[in-house]
Amino acid sequence: MHSISLISGVRRQFSSSPSLATKTTIFVGASAMVFAVLLCVFYYNYTRKIVLDSEIRNLREETRIVAQKFAGIYKELQNEAFIISQLPPIPGLIASTRNNDVDPKDGSTTAHWRGRLETIFISLLRARSHYTQLRYIGVADGGRELVRVDQTNDGIDVVTQQNLQQKEGERYFQESLRLQAGQTYFSDVTYNREHGKVDALMTPTLRTIVPVFDDDGQMFGLIVINVNYEKLMQLGLQNSTPSRVAYAINNHGDYLKIDALSKFGSFEFHEDQSYLPSELVAHFKGYESDEGSFKSEDALSYFVKLNVNPGNPDVFVGVAQTTSRAQALAPVIASLRSFLFFSFFLVALISLLTLPLARRMSRALQAIAMALQSEDASHFGSDLPVYMRDEIGALARASRRMALDLNESRAKAATVLENVADAILTFDDEQVVIGSNRAAEPTFGYSRDTLIGKRAEEILLSQDGEPISFVELREDRFWTGSKEHAEYEVIGLHASGRTFPAMLTMRRVDITERFLLTVVVRDITERKRQEEEREDLIARLVRSNQELDSFAHIAAHDLREPLRAIHNHSSFLLEDYDDVLDCDGKKRLDRLQFLTKRMERLVADLLHFSRLGQQDAVTEPTDLAAVLADIEMTSRDGFEADHVKLTISSDLPTVVCDKVRVTEVFRNLIVNAAKYNDKDQKLVDVGYDPQTGIFSVRDNGVGIDETYHNSVFKLFKRLESSNDFSDGTGAGLTFVEKIIHQHGGSIWLQSELGKGTTFFFTLSASSDPKTCAEREAA
Numbered sequence: 001m002h003s004i005s006l007i008s009g010v011r012r013q014f015s016s017s018p019s020l021a022t023k024t025t026i027f028v029g030a031s032a033m034v035f036a037v038l039l040c041v042f043y044y045n046y047t048r049k050i051v052l053d054s055e056i057r058n059l060r061e062e063t064r065i066v067a068q069k070f071a072g073i074y075k076e077l078q079n080e081a082f083i084i085s086q087l088p089p090i091p092g093l094i095a096s097t098r099n100n101d102v103d104p105k106d107g108s109t110t111a112h113w114r115g116r117l118e119t120i121f122i123s124l125l126r127a128r129s130h131y132t133q134l135r136y137i138g139v140a141d142g143g144r145e146l147v148r149v150d151q152t153n154d155g156i157d158v159v160t161q162q163n164l165q166q167k168e169g170e171r172y173f174q175e176s177l178r179l180q181a182g183q184t185y186f187s188d189v190t191y192n193r194e195h196g197k198v199d200a201l202m203t204p205t206l207r208t209i210v211p212v213f214d215d216d217g218q219m220f221g222l223i224v225i226n227v228n229y230e231k232l233m234q235l236g237l238q239n240s241t242p243s244r245v246a247y248a249i250n251n252h253g254d255y256l257k258i259d260a261l262s263k264f265g266s267f268e269f270h271e272d273q274s275y276l277p278s279e280l281v282a283h284f285k286g287y288e289s290d291e292g293s294f295k296s297e298d299a300l301s302y303f304v305k306l307n308v309n310p311g312n313p314d315v316f317v318g319v320a321q322t323t324s325r326a327q328a329l330a331p332v333i334a335s336l337r338s339f340l341f342f343s344f345f346l347v348a349l350i351s352l353l354t355l356p357l358a359r360r361m362s363r364a365l366q367a368i369a370m371a372l373q374s375e376d377a378s379h380f381g382s383d384l385p386v387y388m389r390d391e392i393g394a395l396a397r398a399s400r401r402m403a404l405d406l407n408e409s410r411a412k413a414a415t416v417l418e419n420v421a422d423a424i425l426t427f428d429d430e431q432v433v434i435g436s437n438r439a440a441e442p443t444f445g446y447s448r449d450t451l452i453g454k455r456a457e458e459i460l461l462s463q464d465g466e467p468i469s470f471v472e473l474r475e476d477r478f479w480t481g482s483k484e485h486a487e488y489e490v491i492g493l494h495a496s497g498r499t500f501p502a503m504l505t506m507r508r509v510d511i512t513e514r515f516l517l518t519v520v521v522r523d524i525t526e527r528k529r530q531e532e533e534r535e536d537l538i539a540r541l542v543r544s545n546q547e548l549d550s551f552a553h554i555a556a557h558d559l560r561e562p563l564r565a566i567h568n569h570s571s572f573l574l575e576d577y578d579d580v581l582d583c584d585g586k587k588r589l590d591r592l593q594f595l596t597k598r599m600e601r602l603v604a605d606l607l608h609f610s611r612l613g614q615q616d617a618v619t620e621p622t623d624l625a626a627v628l629a630d631i632e633m634t635s636r637d638g639f640e641a642d643h644v645k646l647t648i649s650s651d652l653p654t655v656v657c658d659k660v661r662v663t664e665v666f667r668n669l670i671v672n673a674a675k676y677n678d679k680d681q682k683l684v685d686v687g688y689d690p691q692t693g694i695f696s697v698r699d700n701g702v703g704i705d706e707t708y709h710n711s712v713f714k715l716f717k718r719l720e721s722s723n724d725f726s727d728g729t730g731a732g733l734t735f736v737e738k739i740i741h742q743h744g745g746s747i748w749l750q751s752e753l754g755k756g757t758t759f760f761f762t763l764s765a766s767s768d769p770k771t772c773a774e775r776e777a778a
Helices: 004-016 020-086 089-099 112-125 171-176 230-235 281-283 325-370 390-418 439-446 470-477 525-576 582-613 625-640 659-675 720-724 732-741 771-776
Strands: 131-138 145-152 155-158 202-212 220-228 245-250 255-258 291-293 298-308 316-322 424-428 432-436 486-493 498-513 516-524 620-622 644-648 652-657 682-689 694-699 747-752 756-763
Touching: 020 089, 020 112, 020 202, 020 220, 020 230, 020 291, 020 298, 020 316, 020 325, 089 112, 089 131, 089 145, 089 220, 089 652, 112 145, 112 432, 112 625, 171 202, 171 620, 171 747, 202 230, 220 516, 230 255, 245 281, 255 316, 281 298, 281 316, 316 325, 424 439, 439 516, 470 625, 470 720, 486 516, 498 525, 525 582, 620 625, 620 659, 625 659, 644 659, 652 659, 652 747, 659 682, 659 732, 659 756, 747 771
Parallel strands: 644 682
Antiparallel strands: 131 145, 131 220, 145 155, 202 220, 245 255, 245 316, 291 298, 298 316, 424 432, 424 516, 486 498, 498 516, 620 652, 682 694, 694 756, 747 756
16 A cells, blocks of 8 residues: 555656656757757858858959959040140140241141141040040130130030130149149049139039140140049949949049949039938048948948049049848858758757657656655565666666665664764754664663653753753854764763763754754763873973973083183183293193183083073074075175185075074084185085075085084084084084974085085975965965
């Protein structure tokens, strides 16, 4: 009955929400859909960039071709004006007008030459429909026109002599007077003016002007070709690419547009009151580069600029071709639609193929779930899909193995719990004992059955003797889910009424809507006794050290007095009985004085050595470069007298140490290096290796025999050779070693007789510059 109700409950649980098969199918379908959408976005952006870049390149090449057409038109204007200036009627008119209207060379009259030039003008106007005027203007007589032929809508009209005008007030005339031979001038585009006023036709006109010079090199006149600027732009745009929108634009913003159907728009002239440039024209009007692209929200454009007036680089005419983004991206959009359709079809197919597999997995997992919720170990049998050779089968086999292992673990845990030496108690959230191990019985003097049900305050007290409260011990963080264990010293209450010190360790275990406390109680009576003995031993050792220090101070003081007396009496004998004592007596008294002084230094060194280990080091960040600089400065006179050269590394760090004692270390090693040296030039080098943190003091002195390498640091140990160099006591290196050991470092040496000695030492990790900087910041 229990199994049936359990299985029914599990089935109800599964049926109350979407099945795993449904969720898996939805997840796979959604994942495929998201992947497809992301792939489409990537495909669109990637192909869009390629297509747009390709379209810009095509626009660039096509626009350059159209721009060359404009360049050819301007070149044609320049060439035709120059050819006219070289024709015979031009010099013929110069000669005849200066010789009473008769050419002295062949007798031709001015009227003859004028007629021939008019014929040439008429022929050229008939061939060039966009030319509106051809003129030969003299520079004399206020810039009067000598020959002029107009082309209007009614035909070609030769202007009579009475109607020829003076043009000295026109800007193009004034500008042309600066031209040199072979130069051409293109005027600004303005409305054509007659007799100083804009003509009724209001024709935007470009003037091409070439100067004419006489045989003496003096400017005589100007050949002027007037061009209908709108027709010139139409002529240039006739070769624009079909399906493109093209613009011809000049530096004033005048422009003409031809659409994708090769239809021209109206010419927009900057002097018109209705003039309003488009966004594209406004962008390229002030364009500084010779060519470039422009991308708006709905179009792509490319612009090529031509400098048509070499004398004025600001004057230009340019060609821009544009195409719509929609037209450029049409193939991409079509391809994207096909790609999306294929992606959605693929997503649907993947979902349909996933559904059967998901259902199979769901049924297998449902069987495992029902088995895991069963407390009957026998349920882990044939119902589980252990036969499957995939991950589901592996999960089923692992679940069965887990159940068996769990039973085994429970048995092992029970064995360990019962055999551990410490008392282990389990409390509920009301601080009531609900379980214990065997060791709890002798610890508290109660049987296990008696312990069950007791409250914590009946068997445990806090250190101040108050009833224990786990809440007060652990504060709020323990009751809000902290999993870490904590240790506290408490007082245990034995059933006999006695108390004992105990160490309490507890950990919170959450179980559904409540929690349990696992408490380990260890009787630390023996440990407390050992701690009391240790504290007593430390106190006696402190007293012993204090007594030893007092003894050393008194002994040193008492020894110094008789030594001073012996030294003083020896001095009196040498002074008062100088004439009585023989040489041998004086030598013996001198030796006696030397030995008393040496004995006094030995006593002082012994007292200093005894105090080195008792005084606490006063550590602080110390700049060793400054320490060595101070030693060098104070020793400079003596070193110069003894020919000692001291070299100090530039890499010395800042370390945390006792500055006074470390200064003593360096001074001792440097002085010894200079003292025990028989060379004419004594060398002492203080070094530091930043990689290893090792200091060194190197000399080129007498060296130390390898036999004595292990004994040089012993108190009052002096080598045989040292008697030749110093009257020291042999305690200096002992002081050095002890100071270095106090700083957590070590010292050693390398030496060879006759070649010198190197002492190496460390000052623990504090010699790391980064460490020192961090300590200083703290």
